[in-house]
Amino acid sequence: MTALVFVVDDDADHRAAASDLIEAAGHEVCAFPDAAAALAALDRSDPGVIVTDLRMPGMDGMGFIAALAARGGDHPVVVITGHGDVPQAVQAIRAGAEDFLEKPYSADHLLLVIARALRARETRDELRRLRSRLPEEEIVGDSRAMAGLRAQVAALAGLDVNVLVTGETGTGKELVARALHAGGPRGAKGFVALNCAAVPESLFEIEMFGAAAGAFPGAMVDKPGKLELADGGTLLLDEIDSMPQPIQAKMLRVLEDRTITRLGEHRPRPLDIRVVSTSKVELKAMAFDGRFRADLYYRLAGAEIATAPLREMSGDIALLFAHFASEAARRYGRALPEIPISLRARLVRQSWPGNARELRAAAERFVLGLDPGGEGAPATSEGSGASLPERMAAFEAREIHAALVKCRGNTERAATLLGLPRRTLNDKIKRLGLTT
Template sequence: MTAKAEILIVDDEANTLASLSRAFRLAGHEATVCDNAVRALEIAKSKPFDLILSDVVMPGRDGLTLLEDLKTAGVQAPVVMMSGQAHIEMAVKATRLGALDFLEKPLSTDKLLLTVENALKLKRLETENRDLRSRVGKHEIVWKGEAMRRVMAQIDRVAASEARVCIYGETGTGKELAARTLHEKSPRKAGPFITLNCAAVPAELIESELFGHEKGSFTGAAQRHIGKFEQAHRGTLFLDEIGDMPLAMQAKLLRVLEEGEVERVGGDKSIPVDVRVIVATHRNLEDLVKEGKFRQDLFHRVYVFPLILPPLRTRREDIPVLLEHFAAQVCLQNGWKPVPFTAEAVEALQRYSWPGNVREMRNVVERLLLLAVAGEVDRATVELALPEAQTATSDTGSGPLSSRVAQYEREVILAELQRQKHHITNTAKALGLERSHLYKKCQALGIDLRAVRGTAPGAVR
């Protein structure tokens, strides 16, 4: 057998359950047994299986009714029906209801194991097709220069291991894309890739999102919810912006990473999970540890292999190929004819600071193509779509390198302040800085933020 499978066996005969589970376990699989359809439905909804094997004739709810209930509940596992009273009509009905196969009792062990192998192949193909469909029109890692070559080499090196990876990068640099690439290059690529943005989930709900909850465990818990860890079983869980996770939740996450099992909110049993965890943040976790905002023991658990994604402004040699990639993507999605970029337009875009990084570029390219006239994107189109580029691309003057860099930084900050309508917190986030660091940088560069307070009351917060 090429892979290990988790199988749910449903039959009202104890001898059948015992013999089938023994045969599967001897073949290296895991078997869960159940003697009625009602309980089987609950088990199938609470845990993912690779195959469900069910008898047709059972007291109470029969196997065909169970098959309908499984499909209605959205259970993805393939179902094989079996019966000692098989006839053509029964087999046809089972097939129409979505059964993968129909086996006649007494069962042949060789036939059973072949059925499991076929089910695993089918599930793998369906997963691959689903992933391909979900990725149509989405980003790929596109690069040309040395900075991203080093990043890709690191991804190739660490992907084959089970090491936890901490991805650092400003907003919009492609942290989720890097995590997905790690998953797709890993031995877990046939498993699920599940994501959770820790900054986007309210503190009171994040435990339920990660670990799940039982029906009635709190107000509004109308039914059982399977958490991200269980969803990611045998795959990868990507926790974005982990630096924003509440301290109380950090302690519970640490326990799961150490013990490899979760307990649903309102539950009374531990559930083993086999998950590779990849985390990402735009914040400096070491600084957060010093400030008491991030647990040091959790830091050492997740910070095994740091992967630092460079901001787009430091990889300008990649901008032409990214422009070509995004332009082709946008045109394909909208059914437009290809639109070229003039050399002057590319040069202007290369000189822009790209505070929103690659994510911003994708949106800007779509805007440029909508504004393009005469079948091309020229310098005038860039200035129309991106007025900030005129400020960011101004001459940094002459003199020592340090003074030129300071002048460039000053212009970038001023442009971003204008872009964010003088909102200091948003400006700091867009530039990948802590608010306190932005204040210090502005003080060093002679930018008077008191003037900002005067011109935009209420914007500084």
């Protein structure tokens, strides 16, 4: 990812050296000798990230961060500090800076921090874009799996073909169904959902096809079924693999004839629907085994979409968590808490067997302050399902984070407390993505 980078430093030699390093990585650079000049340039340029020295004559780095906040912009700021200035850098982080670098630093470390800041801004930009759209119809993520899923939905949304969506529990199958409905010509009509696993078999026919008044004792008025309610729009048959065999035969007839007859009636009613079905098991295998009608399977699976589990999209976890947290904050009328880098690192190390549904629940607990660990993540990587390296990394991250908090961000004192060389501690902080 390339971007425009502002470099602000009163030291001409350091300003030139940092600019050369950043330009060599493919970024465009604008360098300024003081904060006032950089602020004036913001009227005509929109940098992806701002790299600034902390100690400068006139307006220093802290004043620069405050001035940026007053402008209402969203430019990630990376603060460069001298030896012994880490506590001030921590204050800068709390004031709104994205990250900091301590001199002397390596070229690789500088570029890594800039890349991390750019990704953070991209995440915030994505969230702003998401807020302008209907959350239930949004497929969030930048991974190859999510990009492919969006492409499939876009290609099929405008086609009046039945779609079967398969995937593990919690992978967003209903989200895909709603996106298919919203993106097609039926989007202005009704979207009706029926969970096939939640309806008792004795009531399935009435729930699905409806009943006329007097069709059975107690039927005092006409009752339209889910099929009739979805006329002109989309019917979602969730967990279609749980549909009883007798209903499967009647559903096949509906799809072939495009008519429906209520229980207790003999007059068929015309029906115009699109059916999207979901299944967490391999429906084709069930059809081959005789556990599901093969002819109905082929009617339902005019096209197929498979949703990926969260473990295959680790790069999307932090973005999804931020999206779910934003939704929860809006729903509960809470301020959206800052999601620290240390929490993002912990989230990526989780296994998430419940997929996005589990991640959403964790984000809601984070927003409501209900996380028992106090740091917003659900069960840590030290759970029984984690590998030994994952558990060791989680323990190490927690201990280092606690030491940094106890020492108010002073890495020298934290290193002494932990019994580590300071350079080793700094390397671990970078590798684990920790901050205070």
